[in-house]
Amino acid sequence: MQFNMTLPGLEEVNITKSEEVEGALLLHITVPKKAQRCPLCGERTSRIHDYRTQKIQHLKVFERTSYLFYRKRRYVCPCGKRFLEPVFLHF
Numbered sequence: 001m002q003f004n005m006t007l008p009g010l011e012e013v014n015i016t017k018s019e020e021v022e023g024a025l026l027l028h029i030t031v032p033k034k035a036q037r038c039p040l041c042g043e044r045t046s047r048i049h050d051y052r053t054q055k056i057q058h059l060k061v062f063e064r065t066s067y068l069f070y071r072k073r074r075y076v077c078p079c080g081k082r083f084l085e086p087v088f089l090h091f
């Protein structure tokens with residue numbers, strides 16, 4: 001299952017999976033891939049280096065205990081700089 005929605009306090013995210021575990025809602029999210037500006041040299045790149053998953057407790061979704069498993073994307077620039085995608089998460 002994959003669909004797009006807006007969560008409170010989040011930009012548009014892709015929810016790649018949702019599940020319920022012991023009454024809590026677990027959402028697996030990514031943000032859309034797009035070209036990013038390298039913080040070092042200013043070039044644009046959309047080459048992905050790797051992913052890291054971060055678990056975030058999120059209390060605002062559907063008035064219940066929720067956890068976000070945010071799959072952070074890291075980009076790599078032709079200059080060699082690796083950097084996390086800029087995401088504005090407001091909890």
Ligand SMILES: [Zn+2]
Pocket residue numbers: 038039040041042043077078079080081
């Ligand atoms: Zn660069």
